[in-house]
Amino acid sequence: MAADLNYARPMAVTITSLLENAAPGTSYDLRILVAEEYPEDVRQQFLSYEARYPGTTISFVVVDAFSDVKVSTSHLTAPTYFRLELPDLFADLDTIVYLDADIVVENDLGELYEQDVEDAYVAAVPAATYHLRSDEAAQAMGLPTFRRYINAGVMLMNLRRMREDGLVERFMELSMQEFESDDQDIINIVCYDGIRHLPLRFNLMTKYGPKNVEEFWSRPAPRLVWTKEEYDEALRSPVVIHFADKRKPWVDASADFAERWWHYASLSPMGAEIMSSYLSGAVEAAAGFTTGVRTRLRNRVVHLERELEGREKALEDTRRSVTFRIGSLVTSAPRRIRNTINQRNDPR
Incomplete structure (x- = not known):
C-alpha cells in the first residue's frame, strides 16, 4: 500500500478490514510506501497491528521519487505513483498484492494471491468505463485498444517477470508525461500484453452503483464487461469493496x-x-x-x-x-x- 499522511486514517481502515478477515493460518507482510516517515505516534498506531493480529508484520518504505509528478485525478496524491517502482523496491519478491487505501477487504486474500500470473504481468478487474472508448482514443494514448484496460486499485503483480522484461524503466519514462488517469494509464500501457482479467468480486467498485441493481445494469459499461452471474457473485461474496469515485x-x-x-x-x-x-x-x-x-x-x-x-x-x-x-x-x-x-x- 502507499499513502501520504492525509490518507493514513483511511489506510488504517483498509488494513483493519484485511486483518479482521484473515483466514486461520493466513499471515500478512504489509509494506507501506511513504514519501517521508510518518510521525512517531502515527507509526506506533500502525505497528500496534502486529500485537493485535499475531503473525502480521508491518514495515515502512520511504520512496524518494515522483516529487515533481503532476497528478491529474483530483482525489489522488503522488504516492499513487510509488507502485511503479515495486519490482525494484522488492527484489526479493516474485509476486505481490497491491491495494489502494480507499477499500475494505471482506475476505481472506489468499484466493487473490493464488491466481495464476505466471505468464502475465498483472491480474486485476477491468475498469469498465474505459472499455466503451474508441480504438482511436486508445491509440492516441498509446494502447492498441481499451479492451484489456484494468482498474489498478487492486492488483496481483508478477514482479519477477516485470524485472526480467525491464518494465520499471518504461514506467519511469512515462511518469514524466501527463495522463488522464495518472499511473493507472501507465500501468495499462506498459503491461498491455501481460494483463489478465479477474472477476468483479476481487474489486467491486462503487462508481458503478452496485447496490442498486437497476442502476448498475442501466449503465452500458457494466453490461459490456460483466455477466449477471459475475455481478451476483460479487454482491454475494465480495473479496474487496473499492470506493473508486470521489464519494468516499x-x-x-x-x-x-x-x-x-x-x-x-x-x-x-x-x-x-x-x-x-x-x-x-x-x-x-x-x-x-x-x-x-x-x-x-x-x-x-x-x-x-x-x-x-x-x-x-x-x-x-x-x-x-x-x-x-x-x-x-x-x-x-x-x-x-x-x-x-x-x-x-x-x-x-
Missing part, C-alpha cells in the same frame, strides 16, 4: 457500502479520531437532512466517540454496539436521497 465514505455517508467502511473504522487503532474527524461531516454531506435530523445524528456521533474511548475495557461489546449504530446511521436517510446526488463523474 469518510466524506459522504451515502456512498455505497459506507456502512462497511465505518464498521472497520470503529475497529481500527484510529477509531476514535476517525469518528471525531470524519463522521459528522460525512453525515451532513449526505444531502437532504433537516436541522432536527442533523442534531440527532450529531448526538449519536458524540455517543459513539465516548463508547470508543472505553474500547479496550469492553472491546467486544463496543464493537457490536458501534457496528450496529454506524450501520443504522449510514443506511437510513442517505439511502432515500441517493438518486438526487450526481455521484459518479470520476473517469477512473
Whole structure:
C-alpha cells in the first residue's frame, strides 16, 4: 500500500478490514510506501497491528521519487505513483498484492494471491468505463485498444517477470508525461500484453452503483464487461469493496457500502479520531437532512466517540454496539436521497 499522511486514517481502515478477515493460518507482510516517515505516534498506531493480529508484520518504505509528478485525478496524491517502482523496491519478491487505501477487504486474500500470473504481468478487474472508448482514443494514448484496460486499485503483480522484461524503466519514462488517469494509464500501457482479467468480486467498485441493481445494469459499461452471474457473485461474496469515485465514505455517508467502511473504522487503532474527524461531516454531506435530523445524528456521533474511548475495557461489546449504530446511521436517510446526488463523474 502507499499513502501520504492525509490518507493514513483511511489506510488504517483498509488494513483493519484485511486483518479482521484473515483466514486461520493466513499471515500478512504489509509494506507501506511513504514519501517521508510518518510521525512517531502515527507509526506506533500502525505497528500496534502486529500485537493485535499475531503473525502480521508491518514495515515502512520511504520512496524518494515522483516529487515533481503532476497528478491529474483530483482525489489522488503522488504516492499513487510509488507502485511503479515495486519490482525494484522488492527484489526479493516474485509476486505481490497491491491495494489502494480507499477499500475494505471482506475476505481472506489468499484466493487473490493464488491466481495464476505466471505468464502475465498483472491480474486485476477491468475498469469498465474505459472499455466503451474508441480504438482511436486508445491509440492516441498509446494502447492498441481499451479492451484489456484494468482498474489498478487492486492488483496481483508478477514482479519477477516485470524485472526480467525491464518494465520499471518504461514506467519511469512515462511518469514524466501527463495522463488522464495518472499511473493507472501507465500501468495499462506498459503491461498491455501481460494483463489478465479477474472477476468483479476481487474489486467491486462503487462508481458503478452496485447496490442498486437497476442502476448498475442501466449503465452500458457494466453490461459490456460483466455477466449477471459475475455481478451476483460479487454482491454475494465480495473479496474487496473499492470506493473508486470521489464519494468516499469518510466524506459522504451515502456512498455505497459506507456502512462497511465505518464498521472497520470503529475497529481500527484510529477509531476514535476517525469518528471525531470524519463522521459528522460525512453525515451532513449526505444531502437532504433537516436541522432536527442533523442534531440527532450529531448526538449519536458524540455517543459513539465516548463508547470508543472505553474500547479496550469492553472491546467486544463496543464493537457490536458501534457496528450496529454506524450501520443504522449510514443506511437510513442517505439511502432515500441517493438518486438526487450526481455521484459518479470520476473517469477512473
